[in-house]
Amino acid sequence: MQTNREESEKILHSCLDLILTGQETLDSVLARYPEQADMLRPQLESLLWLRNINQELDPRPGFVAASRRRLVAKIQQERVAERVEDLAPKSGFFSLFLSRRFATPLIVALVLLISFYVASNGLNLDSQNAIPGDRLYAVKIIFEKAALAFSRDHASDAELRVEFTHRRSEEIYRLVAEGRYEFIPETVKSFENEVGQTIISLNQVASQNDDQARQIAGELEDYLNHQRAILAGLIQNAPVNAGPAIAAAIQASVKGSRDARGVGSGSPPTSTLIPPPRPTEPPAPTPTPRPTSTRPPVWTPTSAPTETPEPTSTRPPTHTPWPTSTPSPEPTDTPRPAPTDTPAPTNTATETPTPTSTETPTPTYTVTPSPTYTATPSPTYTAMPTSTDTPTPTPNNTVTPTTTTTAIPGGVNTPVPMDTAVPMRLYP
Amino acid sequence: MPVWEDIDDAQVLQLAQDGDPEAFGELYERYAKFIFRFLYSHLYDRLDAEDLTEEVFLRAWRTLPNFRQQGVPFVAYLYHIARNAMIDHHRRSRHTSQDVSIEDGLVINSNSNPAETATNNLEHLELRKLLVQLRDDYQEVLILRFLSELSPDETAQAMDRSVGAVRVLQHRALAAMRKILVKNQIV
Numbered sequence: 365m366q367t368n369r370e371e372s373e374k375i376l377h378s379c380l381d382l383i384l385t386g387q388e389t390l391d392s393v394l395a396r397y398p399e400q401a402d403m404l405r406p407q408l409e410s411l412l413w414l415r416n417i418n419q420e421l422d423p424r425p426g427f428v429a430a431s432r433r434r435l436v437a438k439i440q441q442e443r444v445a446e447r448v449e450d451l452a453p454k455s456g457f458f459s460l461f462l463s464r465r466f467a468t469p470l471i472v473a474l475v476l477l478i479s480f481y482v483a484s485n486g487l488n489l490d491s492q493n494a495i496p497g498d499r500l501y502a503v504k505i506i507f508e509k510a511a512l513a514f515s516r517d518h519a520s521d522a523e524l525r526v527e528f529t530h531r532r533s534e535e536i537y538r539l540v541a542e543g544r545y546e547f548i549p550e551t552v553k554s555f556e557n558e559v560g561q562t563i564i565s566l567n568q569v570a571s572q573n574d575d576q577a578r579q580i581a582g583e584l585e586d587y588l589n590h591q592r593a594i595l596a597g598l599i600q601n602a603p604v605n606a607g608p609a610i611a612a613a614i615q616a617s618v619k620g621s622r623d624a625r626g627v628g629s630g631s632p633p634t635s636t637l638i639p640p641p642r643p644t645e646p647p648a649p650t651p652t653p654r655p656t657s658t659r660p661p662v663w664t665p666t667s668a669p670t671e672t673p674e675p676t677s678t679r680p681p682t683h684t685p686w687p688t689s690t691p692s693p694e695p696t697d698t699p700r701p702a703p704t705d706t707p708a709p710t711n712t713a714t715e716t717p718t719p720t721s722t723e724t725p726t727p728t729y730t731v732t733p734s735p736t737y738t739a740t741p742s743p744t745y746t747a748m749p750t751s752t753d754t755p756t757p758t759p760n761n762t763v764t765p766t767t768t769t770t771a772i773p774g775g776v777n778t779p780v781p782m783d784t785a786v787p788m789r790l791y792p
Numbered sequence: 793m794p795v796w797e798d799i800d801d802a803q804v805l806q807l808a809q810d811g812d813p814e815a816f817g818e819l820y821e822r823y824a825k826f827i828f829r830f831l832y833s834h835l836y837d838r839l840d841a842e843d844l845t846e847e848v849f850l851r852a853w854r855t856l857p858n859f860r861q862q863g864v865p866f867v868a869y870l871y872h873i874a875r876n877a878m879i880d881h882h883r884r885s886r887h888t889s890q891d892v893s894i895e896d897g898l899v900i901n902s903n904s905n906p907a908e909t910a911t912n913n914l915e916h917l918e919l920r921k922l923l924v925q926l927r928d929d930y931q932e933v934l935i936l937r938f939l940s941e942l943s944p945d946e947t948a949q950a951m952d953r954s955v956g957a958v959r960v961l962q963h964r965a966l967a968a969m970r971k972i973l974v975k976n977q978i979v
Contacts, residue, residue, distance in 0.1 A: 406970035414938040421829040436817040791872035792851040
């Protein structure tokens with residue numbers, strides 16, 4: 365019986381393939397199996413209808429790729445949260461060795477240390493792939509700030525800044541490639557800021573070690589030159605509204621290259637950003653003078669107390685007379701001073717010459733012919749492999765069906781809402 | 793970053809089980825389309841189906857350490873989760889197939905031609921109208937076998953039935969479907 369069904373299903377599908385590939389029509393294929401034509405026709409008609417509608421059920425173009433990104437970002441976010449939870453004071457480790465009072469600051473310190481370790485060693489942390497608009501992008505920026513906060517000296521600062529300049533550029537490329545144009549202006553601003561900060565750091569390095577500063581500046585300049593070529597290619601492929609932002613990035617890159625070239629040559633950077641003050645050495649403690657021993661107090665003898673005399677009797681008070689009123693003099697009028705004329709001011713102002721503006725030449729950017737940007741091809745979808753190695757179900761996988769609809773003979777009946785089922789779940 | 797195209801499903805699954813989110817992203821890329829079709833066949837709203845597709849995979853990720861490769865095939869595992877997610881969705885939204893109007897079902901899709909979108913939605917609505925006239929298990933077998941394109945074995949695993957039972961069910965479901973198509977003058 366089952367073999368017959370398998371056989372008929374095989375015939376059904378081979379007929380369907382012939383029809384779908386356009387090799388045969390429904391009638392011609394049924395003519396091949398005259399004995400089973402009555403059984404095959406309704407089945408094939410239903411199947412064909414379903415197959416035709418199948419394509420309309422596909423997700424929107426781009427949905428899978430976009431939601432994959434969202435899903436992976438969400439998973440990474442959950443994992444970070446789990447890691448932090450694992451370090452929480454409730455865990456056995458902390459409750460064994462520390463009180464809750466000290467555990468929280470220690471966790472914070474540990475997280476900072478891990479952040480520093482991860483960022484400064486260039487490990488491929490999950491968040492490092494994030495670009496503006498991704499949920500993990502904020503984490504990426506926090507890691508960068510942590511790395512800067514823990515950097516040893518100006519040279520380390522400068523190297524990190526160069527790395528972050530790379531990252532901002534990469535983010536711009538990816539935003540263009542993925543069509544997320546709304547985030548480009550913000551990222552270009554970050555790029556400009558990063559270039560400015562890098563130059564500041566480089567000048568600080570130059571004040572201590574000119575050769576090292578020139579070396580890092582050279583790397584930055586090379587990178588910016590390369591980056592401009594890519595940006596010039598991108599601007600041609602990007603939509604019109606993304607053009608100004610990319611052009612601004614090119615301008616910032618030009619300026620960055622020029623400033624990088626000037627590092628160590630004594631010329632001040634053109635950046636208007638004020639360098640953040642690095643912590644200065646605390647003043648050395650000056651020795652406080654040791655207290656000299658003071659002389660012990662010398663006892664000075666005082667004269668012996670003299671005997672106090674006994675009080676003598678006082679006389680009773682005599683009657684005092686009441687005061688008599690004395691006449692006060694009448695007020696006299698005081699003459700008011702007459703107003704005097706004040707002299708009019710003389711016009712003594714001298715004309716000051718107006719400054720003449722000298723026009724500073726604006727740098728002109730010439731787009732060098734560049735390799736055209738080619739978008740990285742998205743991975744092609746590979747068809748779901750047929751499960752040739754499907755193992756036989758293990759007996760313990762008995763899943764209680766989620767719907768408790770009872771089968772009604774005849775096939776066609778009124779629908780039963782799915783939410784009437786009370787499932788016993790083995791699956792989430 | 794591995795070249796995913798060169799890695800088969802079992803290896804990608806193993807990487808994902810070892811905690812690699814990118815590997816799980818690759819599994820999503822491979823299976824999302826089928827899960828979406830399954831969900832959209834049961835729902836009127838495309839956006840609901842999209843949201844639920846993501847939810848299904850997020851649930852799968854959270855329970856992935858419990859999944860045993862030698863047990864149920866991964867795709868069947870996903871369909872179990874999808875079915876549960878859909879039941880939860882119905883509970884939440886109290887949307888039943890009967891009380892959704894045609895206007896509710898029409899989803900504006902800005903990414904494609906409006907005429908094409910409307911046609912797609914009308915065909916999807918037609919499918920929904922036909923499917924709801926079938927028993928649940930008939931709907932299920934037709935969706936899994938012919939819309940999600942699962943093999944008889946995978947369908948059997950997803951429906952917790954034997955392969956033979958699935959073949960019988962499929963045969964009857966196609967016949968019942970044909971009756972409805974004729975009744976609605978579609979064929």
